[in-house]
Amino acid sequence: MLVIFLPAANHPLCVDLDGTLIKTDLLIESAFALLRLNVLYLFLFPYWLFSGKAHLKHEIARRVDIDVSLLPYNSALVEYLTEQHSQGRPLILATASNQKFAHAVAQYLGLFDRVLASDEQTNLSGHRKRDQLLADxxxxxxxxxxNARIDLEIWSHADEGIIVDATSSVTQAAETLTRVSATFASTKLYSPLSRYLKAMRIHQWPKNVLVFVPLVAAHQFSDGDAVQAAIIAFFSFGLCASSVYLLNDLVDLPSDRAHPRKCNRPFACGEIPLIHGALIAPVLLIASFALALLLPPDYLLVLSLYYVATMAYSFRLKQAALIDIMLLGWLYTLRIIAGAAAEDIEPSFWLLAFSMFLFISLALVKRYTEVRTMIALGKTDIAGRGYRSSDLHLLSQFGSASSYMAILVLALYINSENISAMYQRPELIWILCPLMLYMITRIWLLAHRDEIDEDPVVFIMSDRRSQGLMLLGAILMWFAI
Incomplete structure (x- = not known):
C-alpha cells in the first residue's frame, strides 16, 4: 500500500537496499549461499568478522554470486522509483551491502545514477552512510x-523522507525528524504468527505420526508408558524437523524463488526476516533435544542421526540424483525407528522393508511432480536438484516399481508365520493388499495428471479418499486381532 503525503522534491533520492528496495538481507543471504557451497566456511566467519563487518561482507561476496533477478523486490517502491526516474530525478542506491551486490542490483533495475555501498574497508551503515550523504x-x-531504526540518524539530515515497511515506532520517529512524502506498507495476507508457523511447516507435522507405527504394529497401544513416550517423540521430532525446514529454506532461497509454488515460502518472498529464521532454528533444535532427554538413549541417537542426515541433505545431497531419493525414503523410515526406540519396541524386518520401499516410492512422486512442473515452465533442469526433464519417465518407472515392491513385502509378511502369532483372524489382513495397491496406484495416477503439487505424504494425510482407506485398514487390523 502506498500513501503519498506531499509532492516529492527535486533533491537526489537516496534509497536503502536491504529491507527497503528488497525484502531480504543480502549479508545473511550471501552467507547461507556460501555455506551451501561448503558448510566449513562457518568457522571462517568469526575470523573475517574480527577484521570488521565490512571485511566479512567482502570475503563472502568475492566467493559467491547472487542472482539479483530473483530477489524479492518491493514492487510498489520500484514502480515509484521508475516514475521518479522518468521525471529526471537523480536516484542513488545507498546501502550497507557489499558493492558487488549493490552494483548488480543497480544494473538489473537500470534506475540508479550512482551507487554508494560497502567495500573491503568501510561498512556503509548508520553514521557512516549519514556522513557520506552529508559530504556529497x-x-x-x-x-x-x-525502513529501520538505524535510518533515523539519516532522516534527521534529509529534506524528505520515504518510509518503507517500517514499524509504527520508527514511522512516528521519522515523522518528527523530516518531511515524510511517501509511506509504503506491504499488505499482510497472514498474521505474523501464521507466517512463522508456515515457515516451520507445522502442516507437515502429521508425517511424524509414523513414530506411533511400531506401537500399533506391536499391539501395545494400551501401554500407557509407551503411548506417553510416543507423544513426546512426536513433538520432539516435529521441533527437530521444523528446525531443519527453517535452515533448508535459508539455504535453498535461489531455487525456491525460481519455483512457481515455493517462491511463496515466507523467507523466499520476504515475509519473514532471514535473521529470524537463523535465530529460531537453533531454539527449536534445543527444545527438540531437551524433550529427547526424557526418552531412552537410543531415541536420542536416532534423532541425532536424523538431524545429521537432514542437514547433509539440505546442504549437499539434495543435489545428488537418486541419492536424494534414497535418503528421503530413509528419513521417513527413521521416524518409525525413532518411535520404536522411544517406545522400547524392537522394529521388525518386515515393517522396515515395507516402509523403505513405500517411502522411496513417495519420494519419487515428489521429484516426479517437480520435474513435471519444470517441464511445464519450459525448463530442462530443476534448480538446486540433479534431475533433467528427460528423467521424467524413468522416475515414474522407478517409483511404480518401488511401490509394488512395498506391496509384495506386505503380502509376504501376511503369508509368513509371524502373522498367526499376531492376529487371530489373519485372513482379514489380506484385504490390506488391494487397499494399498489401489492407494499407491492412485497416487501415481494423480501425479501423472499433475493433480499433486505438494509432499505426497502430506497429500495422503489430507486427502479424504486416502483417509478413508487408512481408516478401513485400521478397522480390518482391529478386527483381525
Whole structure:
C-alpha cells in the first residue's frame, strides 16, 4: 500500500537496499549461499568478522554470486522509483551491502545514477552512510528512503523522507525528524504468527505420526508408558524437523524463488526476516533435544542421526540424483525407528522393508511432480536438484516399481508365520493388499495428471479418499486381532 503525503522534491533520492528496495538481507543471504557451497566456511566467519563487518561482507561476496533477478523486490517502491526516474530525478542506491551486490542490483533495475555501498574497508551503515550523504549532498540536500531504526540518524539530515515497511515506532520517529512524502506498507495476507508457523511447516507435522507405527504394529497401544513416550517423540521430532525446514529454506532461497509454488515460502518472498529464521532454528533444535532427554538413549541417537542426515541433505545431497531419493525414503523410515526406540519396541524386518520401499516410492512422486512442473515452465533442469526433464519417465518407472515392491513385502509378511502369532483372524489382513495397491496406484495416477503439487505424504494425510482407506485398514487390523 502506498500513501503519498506531499509532492516529492527535486533533491537526489537516496534509497536503502536491504529491507527497503528488497525484502531480504543480502549479508545473511550471501552467507547461507556460501555455506551451501561448503558448510566449513562457518568457522571462517568469526575470523573475517574480527577484521570488521565490512571485511566479512567482502570475503563472502568475492566467493559467491547472487542472482539479483530473483530477489524479492518491493514492487510498489520500484514502480515509484521508475516514475521518479522518468521525471529526471537523480536516484542513488545507498546501502550497507557489499558493492558487488549493490552494483548488480543497480544494473538489473537500470534506475540508479550512482551507487554508494560497502567495500573491503568501510561498512556503509548508520553514521557512516549519514556522513557520506552529508559530504556529497549537504544537510537537507537529499531525500532518503529507508525502513529501520538505524535510518533515523539519516532522516534527521534529509529534506524528505520515504518510509518503507517500517514499524509504527520508527514511522512516528521519522515523522518528527523530516518531511515524510511517501509511506509504503506491504499488505499482510497472514498474521505474523501464521507466517512463522508456515515457515516451520507445522502442516507437515502429521508425517511424524509414523513414530506411533511400531506401537500399533506391536499391539501395545494400551501401554500407557509407551503411548506417553510416543507423544513426546512426536513433538520432539516435529521441533527437530521444523528446525531443519527453517535452515533448508535459508539455504535453498535461489531455487525456491525460481519455483512457481515455493517462491511463496515466507523467507523466499520476504515475509519473514532471514535473521529470524537463523535465530529460531537453533531454539527449536534445543527444545527438540531437551524433550529427547526424557526418552531412552537410543531415541536420542536416532534423532541425532536424523538431524545429521537432514542437514547433509539440505546442504549437499539434495543435489545428488537418486541419492536424494534414497535418503528421503530413509528419513521417513527413521521416524518409525525413532518411535520404536522411544517406545522400547524392537522394529521388525518386515515393517522396515515395507516402509523403505513405500517411502522411496513417495519420494519419487515428489521429484516426479517437480520435474513435471519444470517441464511445464519450459525448463530442462530443476534448480538446486540433479534431475533433467528427460528423467521424467524413468522416475515414474522407478517409483511404480518401488511401490509394488512395498506391496509384495506386505503380502509376504501376511503369508509368513509371524502373522498367526499376531492376529487371530489373519485372513482379514489380506484385504490390506488391494487397499494399498489401489492407494499407491492412485497416487501415481494423480501425479501423472499433475493433480499433486505438494509432499505426497502430506497429500495422503489430507486427502479424504486416502483417509478413508487408512481408516478401513485400521478397522480390518482391529478386527483381525
Amino acid at each position: 549532498y549537504g544537510d537537507n540536500g537529499f531525500a532518503y528512503a529507508g
